[in-house]
Every structure is written in structure tokens, then in C-alpha cells.
Amino acid sequence: MRTRHVVLDALGSTGKRWRRHPPSNDPEVNDPVSDTDLDEASVRREVHVAVETVPAIRVPHGAVVTPLDDVAIAVRLRRAWTDELAPWLLGLDHDLGHGWQATAVQRSGLSMDLLTPFDFGIGTPLEGIADEFAARLVAATDGRIDRVRVTFRGSTKTKTRRRGATSDTNVFDPGDPEPEACAAAATALGRRMPSELSVQATAVISRLSVAGVSQHRVWLAAPSAEAATAVGSTPGAAYALREAVRKWQQKDPLYAAYVDSTLAGSSPSLTM
Numbered sequence: 001m002r003t004r005h006v007v008l009d010a011l012g013s014t015g016k017r018w019r020r021h022p023p024s025n026d027p028e029v030n031d032p033v034s035d036t037d038l039d040e041a042s043v044r045r046e047v048h049v050a051v052e053t054v055p056a057i058r059v060p061h062g063a064v065v066t067p068l069d070d071v072a073i074a075v076r077l078r079r080a081w082t083d084e085l086a087p088w089l090l091g092l093d094h095d096l097g098h099g100w101q102a103t104a105v106q107r108s109g110l111s112m113d114l115l116t117p118f119d120f121g122i123g124t125p126l127e128g129i130a131d132e133f134a135a136r137l138v139a140a141t142d143g144r145i146d147r148v149r150v151t152f153r154g155s156t157k158t159k160t161r162r163r164g165a166t167s168d169t170n171v172f173d174p175g176d177p178e179p180e181a182c183a184a185a186a187t188a189l190g191r192r193m194p195s196e197l198s199v200q201a202t203a204v205i206s207r208l209s210v211a212g213v214s215q216h217r218v219w220l221a222a223p224s225a226e227a228a229t230a231v232g233s234t235p236g237a238a239y240a241l242r243e244a245v246r247k248w249q250q251k252d253p254l255y256a257a258y259v260d261s262t263l264a265g266s267s268p269s270l271t272m
Contacts, residue, residue, distance in 0.1 A: 067259075068141070068142060068144055068260065069258065069259070070169050071168045071169055071219070071256055071258045072221075072258055072259065072260045072263075073107065073141055073144050073145065074107060074168070074169040074170065074171050075211050075212040075219045075221070075258075075260065075263065076140055076141045076142075076144075076145075076260070076263070077105060077107055077112055077140070077141065077145060077171045077172070078105070078171050078172050078176075078212045078214075079140070079179075079211065079212060079263065080112075080136065080137065080140035080141070081100070081105050081112075081171070081172050082100075082172065082176075082178065082179045083179050084136060084140065085100075085133070085136060086100035088136070092129065094125075094129070095118050095120075095125070096114065096116060096118070096125060096150070099116060099117060099118055101174065101175075101176075101178075102116070102117050102174050103115065103116045103117070103172075103174065104153070104172065104173055104174055105171040105172035106171055107145065107169070107171055108149075110144070110145055110146055110147055111145065111147045111148065111149050112137055112145050112147070112148045112149070112171075113148075113149045113151060114148065114149065114150045114151065115151050115153045116150060116151070116152060116153060117152075117153055118152065119152040120150070120152070125150045126148070126150065130148075133148055134146060134147060134148060160173065160174070160175050160215065161173050161215075161216075163216045163251070163254070166214070166216050166217055166254065168217070168219070168256040168258075170214060170217070172214075173214065173215065175215055176213075176214045176215055177213055177214070177215070181213040182210045182211065182212065182213055182267055182268055183210070183268040185210045185213045185218055185248070186209070186210040186267075186268040186269060186270050186271055187268075187271045188248050189210070189218075189241075189244045189245065189248055189270050190244075190270045190271035190272040191271075192243070192244040192247045192248055193205065193240055193244050193270075193272055194236075194240050194243065197236060197240050197272075198235070198236055200234055200235070200237075201234050201235065201236040201237040201240060202272055204227070204230045204231055204234045204237045205231065205237055205240065205241055205270055205272065206269060206270055206272055207222060207223060207227045207230075207264075207269070208220040208221065208222055208227075208231070208241075208257060208264070208269065208270055209221050209263065209264045209265075209266075209267035209268060209269045209270070210267055210268055210269075210270070211260065211263040211264070211267045216249075216254055217254040217255060217256070218245060218248075218249075218254070218255045218256075219255070219256050219258065220241075220255060220256065220257045220258070220270075221258060221259070221260040221263040221264040221267055222257060222258065222259050222260075222264055223259075223261045223264040223265065224259060224261060225259050227259075227264075228257055228258065228259050231257055241255075241257070242255075
């Protein structure tokens, strides 16, 4: 299978629309791609140019910092992109906002990497909004991520990641659902819980909230380490949760129960 690559050319300043041009003579741009996985190797193969790196903005002195592991940071970035940054960019009529669903989002150390099908050329895609963008990242991740990099992927073709190639620390891939998927997943999982579930197991599972949903996975935030541990220590709870996810996904279940008190409190809880 061959993938047709196109080059996008700026019409004026940042924030304007971008025009598609026929395939270029550059073999790097029009190189056929047979791998349909959005893995690290394919990204390296497609990257044309790194457009901009925004300088770091440190978390304000005195700010409350919540302990977050890698899974929690990945979900925070997912929610920041889908719930806050994309709508904000759309409100600015910015191209990154209009192409948010076709943009792959990854974490690299302290950076949020946006792999976009838009080629901003010599322009600066975050001109005038870089500081605000970074500040929003700091707020969303309690200072764990404080910079953003925008990179042209070299192709307008939306790629999907194979189910087996995903992990709990994936942030956002093209084709992942919109924010409303969390509420729908909470309802769907609740309906698939066994009717004979004990009162204790029901209480434990009810403390979990659906903080993130991708094409293949679901992330369940617990308000505390104690609440997350209780899922495994309460008879029947872990099995019921696994079976509910399996029935909903209709495949071997892919889910993560982790600790994030902030998203646990602001995300839809399992409706049982």
C-alpha cells in the first residue's frame, strides 16, 4: 500500500488556512509508507522538520503539586489536549485547533510533542500564544510538563496504532474519540457489571472514574492509593471490573486503574 504525501503551504501569517499542493519531488516527502502503526519508528521516518520549541515555564512558587506517575501524566496530557487546548485553539481559529483530531500527541520528558499534518514552513505556529500554551500545560500537569514542540509529520494520512502496540502511557492518537467518550464509557461499564456484585465490591468500583478513553484503552482514575488498591483486595471487585471492560471492548480488556485525585473528582464515575 502506498501513501500519498502532500506538502501544506502557508497562506499568510500563523492562524490562516493552509493550502494543499501536489506531491513534491522530494523523495523524503513522497516516500511510500507500508507500516500503518503510529510507532516511534514511523514517526521518525515521517518527520520533515521540527517547527518550534517553546521555552519552559516553571510551576509558580507555592502552587499545590500532586504526586503523579507516568500514567497519570499521560492522561492529564490527553485531557488537556481534548478538553482544553483543542477548544481554545479552535476559538482562536488556529490551524492546530482545526486539525486537533489528526494530530498525534506524545510526551517526551518535560515536553508535549504535537505531530501534526500541517507544515508551517518557516513560520512559527505558536506565535503570539506560546506563553499561554505553556502556562496551560503547567496548570494541567501540576508543572510536570512545561513546554511544547510542534513537528510536521510529513503526511496528511491519518494513521491508527495497532491495539497490541498501545500502552498505558499513550497520550493521543489520530482517531481517538472526543471528550464525551468518557461519560459514555462510564455508563457502558456500569451496565456491564455483574448483578450479583457484593455491596463492598460495588462501593469500591463506584469510587473509580473514567478519566480517559482511546480507540483501544480506558483509564480509570482512583481518588487515592487506598481506593486503587481496594479494587484488587476486595473480593469480586477486580474480576467484575475486568469482565465489564472485556464485554464493553469485546476483546481482551485493556485498561488501567491508577491514582489521580484531581481527575477522579472531575471525571464521570462508573454508573452502577
